[in-house]
Amino acid sequence: MKIITLTLSPAIDIEYQVATVRADTTSRAKKHSVTAGGKGINVSRALIGCGIAKDDLLTVAPLGGFTGEMMKNILAGEGILVTGVNISENTRINTSVIGEDDHSVEVNAPGTPVGEKLADIEKLILDSINSGDVLVIAGSCPSDVKKSYPSELCRKAKEKGAVVVLDCDGEALKLAVASDCPPDLIKPNKDELGGLVGRELSTDNEVTSAAESLRAGITVITTMAGDGAYYTSNGESKFYPSEKRPVVRLKGAGDTFLGAFVYARYYVGKSVDDSMAYAAKVAGDYVAGL
Numbered sequence: 001m002k003i004i005t006l007t008l009s010p011a012i013d014i015e016y017q018v019a020t021v022r023a024d025t026t027s028r029a030k031k032h033s034v035t036a037g038g039k040g041i042n043v044s045r046a047l048i049g050c051g052i053a054k055d056d057l058l059t060v061a062p063l064g065g066f067t068g069e070m071m072k073n074i075l076a077g078e079g080i081l082v083t084g085v086n087i088s089e090n091t092r093i094n095t096s097v098i099g100e101d102d103h104s105v106e107v108n109a110p111g112t113p114v115g116e117k118l119a120d121i122e123k124l125i126l127d128s129i130n131s132g133d134v135l136v137i138a139g140s141c142p143s144d145v146k147k148s149y150p151s152e153l154c155r156k157a158k159e160k161g162a163v164v165v166l167d168c169d170g171e172a173l174k175l176a177v178a179s180d181c182p183p184d185l186i187k188p189n190k191d192e193l194g195g196l197v198g199r200e201l202s203t204d205n206e207v208t209s210a211a212e213s214l215r216a217g218i219t220v221i222t223t224m225a226g227d228g229a230y231y232t233s234n235g236e237s238k239f240y241p242s243e244k245r246p247v248v249r250l251k252g253a254g255d256t257f258l259g260a261f262v263y264a265r266y267y268v269g270k271s272v273d274d275s276m277a278y279a280a281k282v283a284g285d286y287v288a289g290l
Contacts, residue, residue, distance in 0.1 A: 002129070003056060003263075008141055008149075010063065010071060011037050011094045014093060016097045017029060017099075017100075021097055039139035043138055056267070064087035067092070088115065110142070112143075113144040130162070135165070136259075138166075141172055154176060158181055158184075165185045167254075167255070177214060177215070185219040187258045207222055228242040240273075257279045260282035261278070263278075
């Protein structure tokens with residue numbers, strides 16, 4: 001079987017670490033990092049870390065300009081081969097400034113427009129996918145892609161017999177869940193699930209009630225930050241706690257959890273219990289910097 005990940009809004013992530021974060025001043029960074037990001041790319045990174053065969057993974061993303069080439073090179077150095085559909089504009093850059101005073105500023109650019117190349121991306125995916133394969137659609141839509149597109153692609157992939165996993169939020173998630181051909185699995189965090197059902201979720205009971213209220217046939221994995229995750233299917237929920245670890249990094253932890261779950265559940269064929277436990281361990285190792 002093949003696992004295909006789609007990242008419609010990839011980004012170069014630049015992080016600066018400074019002593020303090022203050023407005024209207026010039027800060028001199030103590031150190032900085034440049035990484036290649038995007039939710040689907042993070043899922044692919046986790047899949048490779050778990051041991052998927054390279055021929056069984058297709059990582060798709062629109063890439064453009066010198067930043068797109070930069071992204072390819074960074075990922076190639078990690079052993080991630082991206083099938084990039086060339087677009088005309090530079091791939092976006094996201095910037096974070098992290099202070100030792102526990103203040104931070106994060107600026108995320110809008111997703112780079114893909115224009116008419118969206119049709120090429122779709123053709124690449126649908127030509128590659130077969131019955132029993134898994135398509136992971138993760139992240140936000142670029143500025144020129146309508147929010148209903150993940151739902152439309154989901155339908156086309158499921159018509160070919162694929163399993164579709166969707167990790168997005170806001171209107172795109174609402175439209176996909178309300179569709180008459182919804183994804184097989186969604187992975188919101190608690191706040192994203194609250195946005196989906198239109199209310200704040202303060203307690204665990206409210207979280208499980210919200211997930212269980214969604215239509216039959218949709219499996220919901222609700223990540224609860226460092227506490228663990230709920231698995232909800234057929235109107236029933238089960239909690240899987242996470243082992244407490246020292247926190248070295250958080251960004252990408254949810255994507256790592258999802259990639260590890262997809263690997264264990266769909267690629268290896270483990271049970272739900274074993275897959276959730278495995279995903280929690282892999283995400284915990286990631287957060288701890290292991």
